[in-house]
Amino acid sequence: MSGELSPIDKAKFVAAKRAADFVEDGMRVGLGTGSTAAWLVRCLGERVREEGLRMRGIPTSSRTAHLAREVGIDVISLDEAKWLDLTIDGADEFNGDLNLIKGGGGALLQEKIVATASDQMIVIADIGKEVEHLGAFPLPVEMVPFGWQTTQALVEETLISMDVLGNNSTLRMNGERPFVTDEGNYLLDLHLNRIGNPRQLSLVLNQMPGVVENGLFMDICDKVVIGFGDGRVEVRDINSGTVEKDRVDFVESDNLFADLGD
Numbered sequence: 591m592s593g594e595l596s597p598i599d600k601a602k603f604v605a606a607k608r609a610a611d612f613v614e615d616g617m618r619v620g621l622g623t624g625s626t627a628a629w630l631v632r633c634l635g636e637r638v639r640e641e642g643l644r645m646r647g648i649p650t651s652s653r654t655a656h657l658a659r660e661v662g663i664d665v666i667s668l669d670e671a672k673w674l675d676l677t678i679d680g681a682d683e684f685n686g687d688l689n690l691i692k693g694g695g696g697a698l699l700q701e702k703i704v705a706t707a708s709d710q711m712i713v714i715a716d717i718g719k720e721v722e723h724l725g726a727f728p729l730p731v732e733m734v735p736f737g738w739q740t741t742q743a744l745v746e747e748t749l750i751s752m753d754v755l756g757n758n759s760t761l762r763m764n765g766e767r768p769f770v771t772d773e774g775n776y777l778l779d780l781h782l783n784r785i786g787n788p789r790q791l792s793l794v795l796n797q798m799p800g801v802v803e804n805g806l807f808m809d810i811c812d813k814v815v816i817g818f819g820d821g822r823v824e825v826r827d828i829n830s831g832t833v834e835k836d837r838v839d840f841v842e843s844d845n846l847f848a849d850l851g852d
């Protein structure tokens with residue numbers, strides 16, 4: 591099975607596998623969305639089945655909820671959990687301050703709510719996600735469908751007046767139709783190239799009527815576990831300033847890969 595994985599997928603896997611070690615017995619854990627987070631869910635499922643790890647998972651999307659149940663994780667809602675010990679999620683970009691762009695997988699709203707309700711957030715990512723300045727990845731903005739074209743025009747006008755907007759903004763599509771989030775909203779992807787002041791941009795976007803939330807995660811992430819295609823991992827902790835280097839063996843496991851293809 592390992593021979594079929596690309597170096598990027600291996601990097602995502604080793605980051606997820608290392609991060610799964612941070613989950614302790616009895617924890618309530620926010621489970622992110624996306625391909626890296628899906629590896630995490632599989633690794634945690636393996637720990638539940640093989641080590642008897644007792645944990646409850648709070649998924650950030652219907653996709654993750656489905657996978658988590660499939661691999662044997664006890665799934666509960668955020669309202670049941672109320673507060674979480676830890677959230678582990680992927681990211682589209684992270685910078686040196688561990689600020690993030692998220693939402694490439696369309697789940698930023700639940701992801702931000704769950705991460706904010708956690709004592710700690712750990713991001714898992716392949717090394718290709720590290721950037722000096724956020725913004726090369728299009729910034730997702732979740733908006734209500736009502737009057738979305740008016741909201742788009744307002745967002746564009748405001749960002750042009752702030753000298754922020756690069757090329758344009760595009761409505762995320764799913765084939766011929768708008769992509770619809772788990773909350774029934776649409777997504778606007780902002781093509782910005784480079785975000786000079788992400789904190790200010792996030793505040794401005796969230797003040798606009800019609801905008802529900804944006805994909806900038808500022809001061810939420812505590813640690814990043816970075817995976818490399820050759821099995822190396824690096825754990826950077828923003829609070830302690832420590833960097834820990836490690837290696838994860840890429841072991842083929844029928845259990846782990848049996849549910850591939852979510």
Ligand SMILES: O=C(CO)[C@H](O)[C@H](O)COP(=O)(O)O
Binds near residue numbers: 624625691693695698
């Ligand atoms: O924010 C996200 C979903 O909304 C994902 O974490 C992000 O898109 C990274 O995805 P992947 O792990 O597949 O590269």
